[in-house]
Amino acid sequence: MNINQVNIQDIKSLSIExxxxxxxxxxxxxxxIFFVKxxxxxxxxxxxLLEEKLxxxxxxxxxxxxxxxxxxxxxxxxxxxxxxxxxxxxxCPYHGWTFSGEGNCELIPQQVIGNSGEKSPRSCVKSYPTxxxxxxxxxxxxxxxxxxxxxxxxxxxxxxxxxxxxxxxxFRDIPYDALTLLENxxxxxxxxxxxxxxVGNRANVSSxxxxxxxxxxxxxxxVWQEGPRKGKLGTQYxxxxxxxxxxHDLTSNQFGRTMTVVYATPISKGKCRLFxxxxxxxxxxxxxxxxxxxxxxxxxxxxxxxxxxxxxxxHYQERFLAELGGSEKFTxxxxxxxxxxxxxxxxxxxxxxxxxxLFPNQVFPxxxxxxILLERYHSxxxxxxxxxxxxxxxxxxxxxxxxxxxxxxxxxxxxTLYINYLPSFIATVSSSISIVNxxxxxxxxxxxxxxxxxxxxxxxxxxxx
Numbered sequence: 081m082n083i084n085q086v087n088i089q090d091i092k093s094l095s096i097e098x099x100x101x102x103x104x105x106x107x108x109x110x111x112x113i114f115f116v117k118x119x120x121x122x123x124x125x126x127x128x129l130l131e132e133k134l135x136x137x138x139x140x141x142x143x144x145x146x147x148x149x150x151x152x153x154x155x156x157x158x159x160x161x162x163x164x165x166x167x168x169x170x171x172c173p174y175h176g177w178t179f180s181g182e183g184n185c186e187l188i189p190q191q192v193i194g195n196s197g198e199k200s201p202r203s204c205v206k207s208y209p210t211x212x213x214x215x216x217x218x219x220x221x222x223x224x225x226x227x228x229x230x231x232x233x234x235x236x237x238x239x240x241x242x243x244x245x246x247x248x249x250x251f252r253d254i255p256y257d258a259l260t261l262l263e264n265x266x267x268x269x270x271x272x273x274x275x276x277x278x279v280g281n282r283a284n285v286s287s288x289x290x291x292x293x294x295x296x297x298x299x300x301x302x303v304w305q306e307g308p309r310k311g312k313l314g315t316q317y318x319x320x321x322x323x324x325x326x327x328h329d330l331t332s333n334q335f336g337r338t339m340t341v342v343y344a345t346p347i348s349k350g351k352c353r354l355f356x357x358x359x360x361x362x363x364x365x366x367x368x369x370x371x372x373x374x375x376x377x378x379x380x381x382x383x384x385x386x387x388x389x390x391x392x393x394x395h396y397q398e399r400f401l402a403e404l405g406g407s408e409k410f411t412x413x414x415x416x417x418x419x420x421x422x423x424x425x426x427x428x429x430x431x432x433x434x435x436x437x438l439f440p441n442q443v444f445p446x447x448x449x450x451x452i453l454l455e456r457y458h459s460x461x462x463x464x465x466x467x468x469x470x471x472x473x474x475x476x477x478x479x480x481x482x483x484x485x486x487x488x489x490x491x492x493x494x495x496t497l498y499i500n501y502l503p504s505f506i507a508t509v510s511s512s513i514s515i516v517n518x519x520x521x522x523x524x525x526x527x528x529x530x531x532x533x534x535x536x537x538x539x540x541x542x543x544x545x
Contacts, residue, residue: 104131104297105321107222110232111324111345112355114217115251118465119145124170124171126150126160128347131439134208135160136428139181140168146181148221149206153177159205177254183207214238215249216343216355233325238359239330245359246368250383253459254390255448257438258352258397259407260345262326263427264390265342266318268308269420274390277539286310288420290318297434300426313338313364317432318423323436336363349439350398356383377470381530382455388534395453399444407431454534461531471531478524 091457113127114136121138128134133150148170157174169178169186178187185203199205209220209227213234220227238245238290256263264270269288270278286306293301299320307316307330314332315352327341343355362368413527414421431437446454461467484532488510 087110102297102434104436105222106323106346106436106438108226108230109222110211110218110220110227110230112216112226112343113147113219113345113353114463115249115355116212116215116217118251118463119217120165120465124160124164126158127353129219129345130346131348132221133158133160134169134219136217137164137170140164142181144181145212145217146170147208147210147217148179148183149208151205153203153205154188160382177203179205199528214242214357233321233343235325235327235339235359236319237327237329237339245361246371247360248358248371248379248383249356250380251353251355251460251464252384252387252456253347253463254352254354254387255350255453256352256395256398258324258346259427259431259436259438260394261342261344261352261354262320262324263424264394265340266320266326266423266427267421268304268316268318268328270310270390273386274538274540275386277542278386278389284309288418290419290422292422292426295426295430297430300423300430302426304421307332320423320427320430322430322434333363334366337361346438349442350444354387375470376411376466377464380460380464380467381527384460384530385535388454389538389540391534392450392453395447399447400415402444407437450536451533454536455532456530456534457532467531471528474524474528474531478521478528481521484516485521488514488517490491 093365107130111129113129114125119125119136119138120391121140121509123137125136126134127136135148135150137144137146137148137470138144148159150160152159152172152174154172154177155174157172159170159172159179162171162173165178167178169180176187176189177185180186183196183205185205191197204418207224211218211220212234218232219396220230222230230412238247252534272282272285276282288304289306291305293303295301299322301320302318303319304316307314309324311407312332313335314330316328316330318326318328320326321420324344324346325342327339329339331337337360339357339359341359345353345355361367361372401407401410401413407428410425410432414424416425461471
């Protein structure tokens, strides 16, 4: 009796251990949180990872980026509202407590001389391990001791010779989950329809026969032998690195080698940050030249428009899936009769097998109006150094044009009044400059709007007269 009871307990214990071993832990993962070029060295930066608010700052002493919990241990004020002081330390905005790169408190200004409250472990700020790869700053969300033991989710084709690639990149905070984002970008078959008029064309629709090559807890690999555009671009290989990275990789005689890479970093329920990289190895130098001379901010405007092609319906789609039982019920909720959805199915199977559902038992926040779902300023522009500076420049140029035009309109009558032999010439020049200025002013006004607002009508739905 006792022996049997022990055996049963052992079996139960082993079963629990096996379940825990198979369960995916979203904390014990490296996540990209910012492109390094978009971080400010002279002030704190902020981000939210897995519902934890973080402050990111440049440690001048050790010359590296630091990531802390965004809470001062004193009275829990957000350190991201503080500053980098003259000594290069992170200073709390509330009472001036300062912290070094290791998270140690270095100064409590209100403390009586001789006291040493800053030496208490309670005065320290939680610090996160960091790493830089592919121009991205990564933070480790879990136990810091596990960080060196956990592989960075790197883009393997770029790892050895990144300098040989031409790479476009962008990022944006998206109003749906990281898993929904990954499910969408793993599905190449939606491009001709969803992105018709932007990067797709309905004329390129064909049957899609996907294959899964390998699959395990670390992710899966697959192939589309025919490839997109009815085989014109060559075979496409797809890789998913759990839980936050995927890429498509294809090589064609016409264009060379191209990749679409997406990192999905979870912020909170129904929100994630997308990091997209588009590496190219062109067979011709001409497209490489034009990509290199295209301003980053201009590229971001176009890429934001492409993201908005499916931003609205994906926001609703994940809520409909949740209402029908989520990933656990995806086979009943989704009808997937073709192999075009094989990677979608494989992702959902991975979620179910390894308990990979994000923010389980939480409900989605209320859906805002479409204008808010498509807004660009807070989701991208204010966080992007290139776009923020471009917007500032455009505003300044518009202001200067307005001043010049106003001055011309004001002084032209006076000049023609006192210089009788040049009235027609002065009037013609003044009018021409004013018209040019006004045209540029209006064009820049439309461009300025693109830094704030998304497109309300997707190209696929625009009616041609």
